[in-house]
Amino acid sequence: MAEMDVQAVLAVVRTWRTIYQNLRDDPAMQTIVYAQFFENKGAAMGCSNPHPHGQVWALSTVPQEPARELDQLRQYHVSRSPRAEGGDSVGVGNCLLCDYVQQELDLATKNPAGSRMVCANEAFVALVPYWALWPYEILVVSRAHLASLEDLTDINTDDRGNPAVERHGAPLGERGSAEALADILRRVTCRYDNLFCCSFPYSMGIHQAPFERLRGGGSTSHSDPLPLRDGQVAHFHIHFYPPLLRSATVKKFLVGFEMLGQPQRDITPEQAAARLRDCSEVHYQHQEMQSLPFKVSL
Numbered sequence: 001m002a003e004m005d006v007q008a009v010l011a012v013v014r015t016w017r018t019i020y021q022n023l024r025d026d027p028a029m030q031t032i033v034y035a036q037f038f039e040n041k042g043a044a045m046g047c048s049n050p051h052p053h054g055q056v057w058a059l060s061t062v063p064q065e066p067a068r069e070l071d072q073l074r075q076y077h078v079s080r081s082p083r084a085e086g087g088d089s090v091g092v093g094n095c096l097l098c099d100y101v102q103q104e105l106d107l108a109t110k111n112p113a114g115s116r117m118v119c120a121n122e123a124f125v126a127l128v129p130y131w132a133l134w135p136y137e138i139l140v141v142s143r144a145h146l147a148s149l150e151d152l153t154d155i156n157t158d159d160r161g162n163p164a165v166e167r168h169g170a171p172l173g174e175r176g177s178a179e180a181l182a183d184i185l186r187r188v189t190c191r192y193d194n195l196f197c198c199s200f201p202y203s204m205g206i207h208q209a210p211f212e213r214l215r216g217g218g219s220t221s222h223s224d225p226l227p228l229r230d231g232q233v234a235h236f237h238i239h240f241y242p243p244l245l246r247s248a249t250v251k252k253f254l255v256g257f258e259m260l261g262q263p264q265r266d267i268t269p270e271q272a273a274a275r276l277r278d279c280s281e282v283h284y285q286h287q288e289m290q291s292l293p294f295k296v297s298l
Helices: 006-025 064-080 096-110 177-196 269-277 284-290
Strands: 034-041 053-059 117-120 124-127 138-142 202-207 237-241
Touching: 006 034, 006 053, 006 177, 064 096, 064 202, 096 117, 096 124, 096 138, 117 177, 117 269, 124 177, 138 177, 177 237, 177 269
Parallel strands: none
Antiparallel strands: 034 053, 034 202, 117 124, 124 138, 138 237, 202 237
C-alpha cells in the first residue's frame, strides 16, 4: 500500500467490505460469526512470499483478542449509560474508543510536541497508543462510531441523504469514509517505509463487529451476555504491529524479562509518533526519482 495511490488502496478497502458482506449474507456461512482480516508484510514477520498479502479467516467464534476488546467496550459503555440495557446510542461519552480518540485529539491541540498522533484526516486518526508494545505500533481508529467495514461509505451523507458532519459540526468533505480509510492507510504505510528507507515489515489486522446471528440470542464474545449487542459497542479500528526498532535490520525481540516478566518500551510512544510524523508522505523511492537531474523514460 505504501507505493499505491489512494484509488488503488480504495479498491482494496471496497474488496474487504464486499467480503465482509458476503460472509454475513451467504446462507452457507450462517455458522460464521467473525471475520478476521489481516495482512502480513516482510520476511521479519515470517512471510514466505516477498510481497504483502492479506488473508481473511472466517470463524465460528470470536477470537480472543477482539473478544477481550469487545468486553472492555461493553463494560465501559454500561458504566457510563444508565439505559445501556435498553439500547442507548453509542458514541462520545459512552464509547471507550470514541472518548480515547477525542482525548488524543485534545492532547495534540494542547501539546503538539508531546502528541501521540501520527496523521489524521476527516474520518480517521492514526496514533501510537500509550499502551503500545512494539516500538512503532500504530492504531488507526474511525473518528465517528463505525462498527464494521460495512459502515464505510462511498458518498459522504447521513442516513437521510444529507451531507454528513463531524460531531463538532464541521463538514467532513465530499469523499466517503471508505476513501478516507484508503488515504490514511496509504499515508501510514508510506511513513513506515520512509522511516528506515526500506520495505517496512508489519502485521496489520482489522477489529470490528461480529456478525449478528439469531442463534441462542445472537453472536457474543462473552460468557454472560448483556442485552446490548456486540454490533452496537464495537468500534472499527486497525492495528499495525511492526517489529523494527533502530534500523531496517535491527528488530525488537520479546525475550527474557519481556517474555517472562512484562514488556518494556524501547522508546516512548511520544518519541515514536514524533519520528513517524517527521517522515514524508512521498515514498523514498519516488523521492529519489524526483531528485534525478534528468528524465528517465520507462
